[in-house]
Amino acid sequence: MICDFLKTCCADPVNFLGDWFVLLPAMVLLLAGGAAVVMRNLIHAALCLTLSFIALGIVFIALGAEFVGFVQLLVYVGAVAMVIVFAILLTKPDQLTKSGSAFSGLGPAGGAAVGLVALVALLGFIFTSPLAKKPLPAPASAPVAEIGQALMGDYKVALIAIGVLLTAALVGAAVLAMEDKS
Amino acid sequence: MNIFLELVHFLQAPNELLRWFIDLLGSFGLPQWILAIISALIIIGTVIGVFLGLFALMSVMERKILARAQNRYGPNRVGFFCWRLCGLFQPVADGIKMITKEDLVPRTADQVVHLLAPVVMMIPALMVLAIIPYGRDMVPADLNAGILFFFAVGAGTEVAVFMAGWASNNKYSVLGAMRAIAQMISYEIPLVIAAIIAAMISGSLSPSAIVAAQGGFAWGFVPQWFVLTPWGFAACLLFYIAALAESNRSPFDLPEGESELVAGHLTEYSGFKYATFFMAEYIGMFAVCGMLVTLFLGGWQAPLPFLTIIPSWCWFFGKVCFVAFTMVWVRATLPRLRIDHMLAFAWKFLLPMSFAAFISAACWHYAGRGPLAWLLSLAIVGIPYLVLGTAFSNRFAVSRRTYQFSE
Amino acid sequence: MNFPGSGIIKGLAVTARNFAGSYFEKDRLTTEQYPEERPKLPENSRSFPFLIYDGEDPEAGMRCVSCKICEKECPPQCIYIIQDRDAAGKAIKRPKIFDIDISVCMSCQICVEVCPFESIRMDQDYELSSFDRFGSLILDKSKLLKSNAYYQSIHPTEAAETDARFEADRKKKEAAAAAKAAAAEKAAAEKAAKPPITPEAGA
Numbered sequence: 001m002i003c004d005f006l007k008t009c010c011a012d013p014v015n016f017l018g019d020w021f022v023l024l025p026a027m028v029l030l031l032a033g034g035a036a037v038v039m040r041n042l043i044h045a046a047l048c049l050t051l052s053f054i055a056l057g058i059v060f061i062a063l064g065a066e067f068v069g070f071v072q073l074l075v076y077v078g079a080v081a082m083v084i085v086f087a088i089l090l091t092k093p094d095q096l097t098k099s100g101s102a103f104s105g106l107g108p109a110g111g112a113a114v115g116l117v118a119l120v121a122l123l124g125f126i127f128t129s130p131l132a133k134k135p136l137p138a139p140a141s142a143p144v145a146e147i148g149q150a151l152m153g154d155y156k157v158a159l160i161a162i163g164v165l166l167t168a169a170l171v172g173a174a175v176l177a178m179e180d181k182s
Numbered sequence: 183m184n185i186f187l188e189l190v191h192f193l194q195a196p197n198e199l200l201r202w203f204i205d206l207l208g209s210f211g212l213p214q215w216i217l218a219i220i221s222a223l224i225i226i227g228t229v230i231g232v233f234l235g236l237f238a239l240m241s242v243m244e245r246k247i248l249a250r251a252q253n254r255y256g257p258n259r260v261g262f263f264c265w266r267l268c269g270l271f272q273p274v275a276d277g278i279k280m281i282t283k284e285d286l287v288p289r290t291a292d293q294v295v296h297l298l299a300p301v302v303m304m305i306p307a308l309m310v311l312a313i314i315p316y317g318r319d320m321v322p323a324d325l326n327a328g329i330l331f332f333f334a335v336g337a338g339t340e341v342a343v344f345m346a347g348w349a350s351n352n353k354y355s356v357l358g359a360m361r362a363i364a365q366m367i368s369y370e371i372p373l374v375i376a377a378i379i380a381a382m383i384s385g386s387l388s389p390s391a392i393v394a395a396q397g398g399f400a401w402g403f404v405p406q407w408f409v410l411t412p413w414g415f416a417a418c419l420l421f422y423i424a425a426l427a428e429s430n431r432s433p434f435d436l437p438e439g440e441s442e443l444v445a446g447h448l449t450e451y452s453g454f455k456y457a458t459f460f461m462a463e464y465i466g467m468f469a470v471c472g473m474l475v476t477l478f479l480g481g482w483q484a485p486l487p488f489l490t491i492i493p494s495w496c497w498f499f500g501k502v503c504f505v506a507f508t509m510v511w512v513r514a515t516l517p518r519l520r521i522d523h524m525l526a527f528a529w530k531f532l533l534p535m536s537f538a539a540f541i542s543a544a545c546w547h548y549a550g551r552g553p554l555a556w557l558l559s560l561a562i563v564g565i566p567y568l569v570l571g572t573a574f575s576n577r578f579a580v581s582r583r584t585y586q587f588s589e
Numbered sequence: 590m591n592f593p594g595s596g597i598i599k600g601l602a603v604t605a606r607n608f609a610g611s612y613f614e615k616d617r618l619t620t621e622q623y624p625e626e627r628p629k630l631p632e633n634s635r636s637f638p639f640l641i642y643d644g645e646d647p648e649a650g651m652r653c654v655s656c657k658i659c660e661k662e663c664p665p666q667c668i669y670i671i672q673d674r675d676a677a678g679k680a681i682k683r684p685k686i687f688d689i690d691i692s693v694c695m696s697c698q699i700c701v702e703v704c705p706f707e708s709i710r711m712d713q714d715y716e717l718s719s720f721d722r723f724g725s726l727i728l729d730k731s732k733l734l735k736s737n738a739y740y741q742s743i744h745p746t747e748a749a750e751t752d753a754r755f756e757a758d759r760k761k762k763e764a765a766a767a768a769k770a771a772a773a774e775k776a777a778a779e780k781a782a783k784p785p786i787t788p789e790a791g792a
Binding site: 247250251252253254255511512514515516567568570571572574575 | 612
């Protein structure tokens with residue numbers, strides 16, 4: 001069996017590795033996410049979360065959704081991770097640097113049980129949904145252009161609503177920042 | 183003679199040279215995937231080698247240009263055996279110094295994060311070199327959404343800056359890192375909007391398509407680069423200023439100002455880790471210069487039709503070196519900005535100006551790109567510039583001093 | 590024309606003029622590239638003392654007579670003199686050992702001011718660093734003796750004045766010697782002209 005494995009590996013590595021382009025980042029994603037939950041040192045946890053964001057972006061890119069992958073990297077790693085880090089630094093300066101596991105006792109067991117139930121339920125819903133039965137559409141030749149046209153065409157109301165929401169958030173942030181300077 | 187002609191042809195189009203070499207290897211019976219890996223490795227090695235060489239040259243040329251602008255000689259001693267070579271071997275001496283310096287890590291610093299920060303800084307700087315078109319058909323990775331890749335990967339730099347500042351376990355490093363991140367985030371918006379303007383007019387996010395859209399010559403001899411239009415000039419300036427701020431270069435180098443924060447987030451770094459940060463900053467600077475050249479200065483296009491004899495990659499690197507020279511020139515001229523001035527400049531001047539340039543570009547396109555469209559776009563860019571500029575400089579004008587004495 | 594940004598453009602123009610001018614105008618770069626170009630020191634600059642000898646032979650033409658005034662007057666006491674003795678053991682007017690410790694010397698020039706014989710003067714050579722902290726920084730007589738021609742080249746005005754004074758002294762001495770010789774001759778001639786006083790025989 002190992003000989004067969006090696007034979008397929010050496011004969012056509014690109015196709016053989018094709019699945020692993022998705023599976024490896026997915027494994028990194030799960031491990032980093034788990035580490036982010038378990039770690040006691042908050043900044044280390046935030047950095048592991050950032051690593052999981054990066055891994056998720058790579059998963060998207062490997063699955064062929066380049067635009068979503070790049071936007072994931074740009075928004076989550078560039079902005080959200082920074083917000084998380086700033087929030088930690090500005091609100092909880094002490095107790096940051098303790099290392100080790102954050103849980104003890106029945107905590108991990110209970111958490112793992114809940115997580116397992118959620119995972120089984122989610123997998124069940126995914127595999128029994130009608131979407132899983134349809135064949136995948138062929139990837140578009142210019143996905144970014146199609147996404148842009150869809151956003152400006154079918155989904156323009158959603159786009160404008162998101163714009164209003166972001167403007168409100170920006171104005172709120174500016175007001176919050178200005179209040180200190182009274 | 184035939185060999186000479188072939189050499190000239192390969193000089194014009196190095197990708198042909200690569201293809202010839204790969205075909206030669208393929209004729210030895212190597213499987214396709216090994217050829218693909220070898221081809222990729224050659225391309226990667228060449229790009230990284232060229233940019234590391236440019237980094238080394240830049241580090242000494244910057245010092246010499248700054249020196250000449252300040253009425254003194256730059257480094258002109260380090261040579262090769264007995265030849266002085268105008269001090270161009272200074273990077274070798276600097277490299278040896280950096281490698282042999284002691285690597286001090288504070289005992290209470292976060293060892294793992296402290297080690298990883300330079301690595302995480304270097305990776306995005308090198309990755310963004312993949313999508314820049316260095317010449318005709320000379321893009322290492324012709325991505326459909328190349329511009330988006332550039333900014334997405336460039337966002338990784340901020341994480342590295344934070345890691346560097348935090349891991350040093352030093353109040354001033356954290357402060358410097360916060361300022362650096364605030365600066366980078368604030369200046370990312372004008373940067374992205376300026377890039378989007380060029381992408382919008384070209385109709386594609388792929389850098390090769392943007393360069394191709396700047397091809398051709400109006401009236402036979404005038405190049406159609408975006409910088410030669412009003413909105414393009416404004417967008418180019420915006421991109422340039424934002425690029426200076428993103429790579430922490432003067433006049434936006436407060437995070438690394440020696441008199442302010444003792445190198446900010448880089449305080450606790452010495453030896454090779456500091457050299458890695460230094461390298462990442464310069465390579466990032468070259469990458470963003472390359473992107474500026476691609477987006478606005480016509481990429482690898484020659485300015486006049488008869489100058490296409492000079493290879494396209496020569497034009498590209500010439501333009502990149504010119505932009506880098508202007509960055510050094512600006513560094514020699516302008517004093518450092520204070521952090522509140524810097525952030526106010528980004529949010530209150532550059533952001534509205536970038537929106538104005540955006541609208542101007544759209545109007546230029548939809549008004550038919552004729553003379554009226556040019557005048558309209560000039561007005562839409564020029565008037566907000568004058569209004570905002572005057573308002574901004576008046577805001578920081580020094581007013582007459584009034585004294586209040588206690589009675 | 591004062592549009593926003595004009596200040597920056599003016600600044601860039603100044604820097605560009607400096608940059609371009611540094612290649613064409615020679616007087617823009619005021620750096621003296623040591624060690625290829627040595628700085629031109631003023632005549633009165635001084636570093637450490639040295640001994641003068643007249644003529645060709647250092648030992649024979651040495652002006653120092655080992656009076657030890659400079660040794661006594663030196664504030665940090667960096668001069669060490671031992672007077673020479675001849676074959677019989679009598680002291681003669683020359684130093685056998687004359688050491689100056691230039692790591693102690695503070696270049697105050699007091700030794701120069703008190704020397705009655707114009708034999709110790711200040712040198713201008715500053716490139717005296719060595720790897721040997723104790724040995725090479727004590728200059729002995731052979732290292733200190735330099736010719737009058739050298740002194741004239743580094744301190745022309747002082748040397749001219751000293752030489753003129755020596756010349757005048759020499760002339761005066763010669764004139765005095767000539768006068769004395771003439772007087773002695775006259776006395777001898779007078780003595781020869783006068784008849785000898787013979788004692789009266791048996792008077």
